[in-house]
Amino acid sequence: MRKIKVGMLGIGNVGRGTYQALEMNHDLIAEKTGLDIEITKILNRNPDKDRGIDIPKEKYTADVEEILGNPDIDIVAELIGGIEPATTYMAKALSNGKHVVTANKAALAANGPMLAALSQEHNVLLRFEAAVAGGIPILNSLSTALLSNELSEVHGILNGTTNYILTQMSMYGKSYEEVLKDAQEKGFAEADPTADVEGLDAANKLSILISLIFGVSAPPDKIPTRGITSVSNVDIEFAEEAGYKIKLLGSAEHIGDKVYGNVEPVLLHASHPLASVNNEFNAVFVEGNAADELMFYGRGAGPLPTGSAVLGDIIDIARKIEKESAYDNLSRLRYDSGSEFAGEGSSKYYVRMAVPEKSGILGKITTIFGEHDISIEVIKQEADEAIGEEQLVSLIVILFDTEKSRLMKALDAILKTDAVHSIENIMRVETR
Amino acid sequence: MRKIKVGMLGIGNVGRGTYQALEMNHDLIAEKTGLDIEITKILNRNPDKDRGIDIPKEKYTADVEEILGNPDIDIVAELIGGIEPATTYMAKALSNGKHVVTANKAALAANGPMLAALSQEHNVLLRFEAAVAGGIPILNSLSTALLSNELSEVHGILNGTTNYILTQMSMYGKSYEEVLKDAQEKGFAEADPTADVEGLDAANKLSILISLIFGVSAPPDKIPTRGITSVSNVDIEFAEEAGYKIKLLGSAEHIGDKVYGNVEPVLLHASHPLASVNNEFNAVFVEGNAADELMFYGRGAGPLPTGSAVLGDIIDIARKIEKESAYDNLSRLRYDSGSEFAGEGSSKYYVRMAVPEKSGILGKITTIFGEHDISIEVIKQEADEAIGEEQLVSLIVILFDTEKSRLMKALDAILKTDAVHSIENIMRVETR
Numbered sequence: 001m002r003k004i005k006v007g008m009l010g011i012g013n014v015g016r017g018t019y020q021a022l023e024m025n026h027d028l029i030a031e032k033t034g035l036d037i038e039i040t041k042i043l044n045r046n047p048d049k050d051r052g053i054d055i056p057k058e059k060y061t062a063d064v065e066e067i068l069g070n071p072d073i074d075i076v077a078e079l080i081g082g083i084e085p086a087t088t089y090m091a092k093a094l095s096n097g098k099h100v101v102t103a104n105k106a107a108l109a110a111n112g113p114m115l116a117a118l119s120q121e122h123n124v125l126l127r128f129e130a131a132v133a134g135g136i137p138i139l140n141s142l143s144t145a146l147l148s149n150e151l152s153e154v155h156g157i158l159n160g161t162t163n164y165i166l167t168q169m170s171m172y173g174k175s176y177e178e179v180l181k182d183a184q185e186k187g188f189a190e191a192d193p194t195a196d197v198e199g200l201d202a203a204n205k206l207s208i209l210i211s212l213i214f215g216v217s218a219p220p221d222k223i224p225t226r227g228i229t230s231v232s233n234v235d236i237e238f239a240e241e242a243g244y245k246i247k248l249l250g251s252a253e254h255i256g257d258k259v260y261g262n263v264e265p266v267l268l269h270a271s272h273p274l275a276s277v278n279n280e281f282n283a284v285f286v287e288g289n290a291a292d293e294l295m296f297y298g299r300g301a302g303p304l305p306t307g308s309a310v311l312g313d314i315i316d317i318a319r320k321i322e323k324e325s326a327y328d329n330l331s332r333l334r335y336d337s338g339s340e341f342a343g344e345g346s347s348k349y350y351v352r353m354a355v356p357e358k359s360g361i362l363g364k365i366t367t368i369f370g371e372h373d374i375s376i377e378v379i380k381q382e383a384d385e386a387i388g389e390e391q392l393v394s395l396i397v398i399l400f401d402t403e404k405s406r407l408m409k410a411l412d413a414i415l416k417t418d419a420v421h422s423i424e425n426i427m428r429v430e431t432r
Numbered sequence: 433m434r435k436i437k438v439g440m441l442g443i444g445n446v447g448r449g450t451y452q453a454l455e456m457n458h459d460l461i462a463e464k465t466g467l468d469i470e471i472t473k474i475l476n477r478n479p480d481k482d483r484g485i486d487i488p489k490e491k492y493t494a495d496v497e498e499i500l501g502n503p504d505i506d507i508v509a510e511l512i513g514g515i516e517p518a519t520t521y522m523a524k525a526l527s528n529g530k531h532v533v534t535a536n537k538a539a540l541a542a543n544g545p546m547l548a549a550l551s552q553e554h555n556v557l558l559r560f561e562a563a564v565a566g567g568i569p570i571l572n573s574l575s576t577a578l579l580s581n582e583l584s585e586v587h588g589i590l591n592g593t594t595n596y597i598l599t600q601m602s603m604y605g606k607s608y609e610e611v612l613k614d615a616q617e618k619g620f621a622e623a624d625p626t627a628d629v630e631g632l633d634a635a636n637k638l639s640i641l642i643s644l645i646f647g648v649s650a651p652p653d654k655i656p657t658r659g660i661t662s663v664s665n666v667d668i669e670f671a672e673e674a675g676y677k678i679k680l681l682g683s684a685e686h687i688g689d690k691v692y693g694n695v696e697p698v699l700l701h702a703s704h705p706l707a708s709v710n711n712e713f714n715a716v717f718v719e720g721n722a723a724d725e726l727m728f729y730g731r732g733a734g735p736l737p738t739g740s741a742v743l744g745d746i747i748d749i750a751r752k753i754e755k756e757s758a759y760d761n762l763s764r765l766r767y768d769s770g771s772e773f774a775g776e777g778s779s780k781y782y783v784r785m786a787v788p789e790k791s792g793i794l795g796k797i798t799t800i801f802g803e804h805d806i807s808i809e810v811i812k813q814e815a816d817e818a819i820g821e822e823q824l825v826s827l828i829v830i831l832f833d834t835e836k837s838r839l840m841k842a843l844d845a846i847l848k849t850d851a852v853h854s855i856e857n858i859m860r861v862e863t864r
Contacts, residue, residue, distance in 0.1 A: 276708035290740035308722035
């Protein structure tokens with residue numbers, strides 16, 4: 001049986017999950033593929049730490065060269081995370097003619113094109129299924145759909161922590177702070193939750209999806225990104241009454257020769273398949289010009305699901321090594337640094353305002369929206385609840401398609417009257 | 433640019449969709465893959481028929497040998513449907529060294545192992561993405577998940593017509609007959625809906641999924657199959673009150689050394705991702721020992737979505753031809769004729785009975801279930817509604833896990849008392 005040797009950089013959560021997934025399924029994989037895959041070396045300085053799995057001590061090394069410069073090792077699995085030293089290690093592995101598998105979205109978002117170019121130059125493979133949506137085989141799935149379809153849009157629930165928070169807020173009426181605290185106590189959210197709740201993690205993943213699907217370079221810091229901290233229970237309740245669910249969505253759309261995209265909380269109609277993706281689950285929804293709607297659902301995080309995706313990439317490469325088939329990086333990371341990544345297009349919008357509790361307010365607001373050629377789908381005033389000392393109440397509107405700039409002009413005009421005290425929240429309503 | 437020539441057998445709905453998908457995306461495919469794919473010949477006796485697309489007449493031929501025996505043709509796309517002559521044509525194509533793509537679930541369910549063996553013997557590829565769930569790239573998706581995971585179960589909404597009917601019954605309270613008639617008038621259900629509503633189409637697709645996922649031969653006529661004709665609005669309402677949706681599910685599970693499977697209407701908890709798959713959409717849900725839950729969602733029928741899957745297979749083969757990589761039928765159709773395909777395991781159950789409107793009924797029924805060691809989750813009597821002249825009312829129970837045989841014994845015992853007039857419906861409750 002052909003032996004394939006893997007060197008693993010790092011043995012944190014994902015490394016552990018990968019090691020464990022291979023341990024569980026080694027024999028099954030051997031039976032199905034005729035390949036004996038073994039993780040022979042692991043870069044880590046602490047072989048004595050209890051990781052809950054049984055790893056022979058001789059596999060550990062503190063010297064990265066024992067992996068990167070080891071002629072026996074076919075595939076390097078980079079599972080350290082962070083931009084450096086991960087990028088340097090991957091670059092070295094590729095230059096040494098080793099195939100690389102990574103789950104590192106930050107390094108890919110920062111240095112993906114350089115690494116992709118290196119892999120092509122040295123005729124080796126660079127795979128990163130685990131970097132986009134954990135255990136969901138989305139890159140593999142897209143490789144078929146991508147080729148037989150022109151994909152016009154992609155929408156993803158790409159962060160499990162925020163989806164968990166929004167789901168719990170919606171299901172049990174708990175406040176954002178309450179659910180976050182709860183999630184932190186369960187070890188489910190980080191002590192510093194910024195990367196999750198501000199949408200930065202989702203932006204990293206969307207960046208990779210955009211470059212794969214549209215062949216356009218979209219550095220995460222160029223993607224307009226907004227997290228879920230502005231979403232209140234009032235918004236969730238209002239939205240649900242009107243038939244919508246609020247989700248943190250990474251979205252991109254190809255219109256004409258531009259790609260529009262962002263990460264932000266949006267209102268999704270309850271009948272949208274993404275609206276039923278709950279708790280820590282992730283999903284990616286695409287629309288093809290032939291296949292129409294497709295959605296891929298699964299666990300976006302967790303040691304074993306993510307390890308499953310890393311292992312899938314390893315097997316994929318191992319089979320190509322065995323068959324000695326030509327390596328093909330096609331549609332895996334197509335960066336085009338000349339392309340421009342633009343802001344957002346037109347959309348339906350949800351706006352929540354704080355308004356004084358007096359008559360004539362609705363008339364003024366609807367008149368100004370009308371003057372700006374913006375049509376109203378739903379308008380609703382919450383009579384029961386007063387905000388602050390000024391006797392303010394919440395008023396929400398859901399507006400038919402409009403450009404953001406036009407909306408902002410109308411809201412400016414509205415703010416100049418005495419009809420509205422303040423704009424409390426603006427969210428896109430995603431339609432299909 | 434390398435030219436790949438495709439001969440198409442049949443130009444019905446799927447053929448039209450495939451031709452159209454290629455027409456729409458030919459240039460994009462050429463740009464992405466460097467391949468110039470052309471459908472050069474089409475088997476059809478009626479080149480003059482208006483198909484709503486512009487096909488040059490010289491592509492048509494009435495002689496199948498002009499395709500099967502044509503040395504210029506690389507790939508044969510069999511889109512005639514039905515078991516014969518499709519099987520004979522595919523066998524001939526494979527024997528002549530041509531790769532074959534098909535959307536024909538009936539021919540595969542009947543003759544899949546023979547065709548798979550032929551493809552291996554002649555070192556050509558046999559692909560059938562479109563046969564399982566229309567436009568959903570499920571076989572491609574499973575090829576990663578399948579290899580890095582042991583999959584323990586699969587559940588699919590595999591038939592769009594029945595899912596449409598159940599969704600409409602649930603959403604608008606319309607009767608089965610009403611929705612079916614409506615669907616037929618819209619050309620959405622066949623004049624003879626048997627294959628759809630009796631679950632036969634779903635059983636064909638489940639048969640292919642079982643052989644792919646579990647490597648076990650499961651001829652459709654050995655799969656216990658029950659359609660949706662027994663599902664009434666009363667069942668749907670009761671189920672929804674208790675928090676469930678009724679869906680026609682094709683399910684298979686690997687327990688010990690046996691595979692259990694069937695096609696039948698089941699109750700799914702509303703939070704199950706399959707419960708939100710509505711109208712004509714399909715989805716396949718699997719559980720892996722590493723990836724955990726995965727679901728793939730999309731259009732299970734329609735010319736363009738199905739054509740998209742056929743085209744995906746064509747591109748996949750074309751790329752392998754171009755790269756001259758070794759052909760690999762692995763995990764595409766693994767039949768093991770020695771394996772046994774068994775009935776069903778234990779499950780939660782939903783039972784609706786017609787009972788006389790008098791006191792003491794509940795006590796008798798619960799006592800008998802107790803004597804058979806079956807625990808009750810929900811029991812509910814519909815007081816308002818009388819069935820027939822005998823003053824009968826509906827009573828439903830949802831029972832915790834039990835084997836079907838034990839349930840049937842308990843129901844037998846219950847029927848022997850005067851507590852129950854008749855058993856009106858029995859459905860499994862699918863849990864996860």
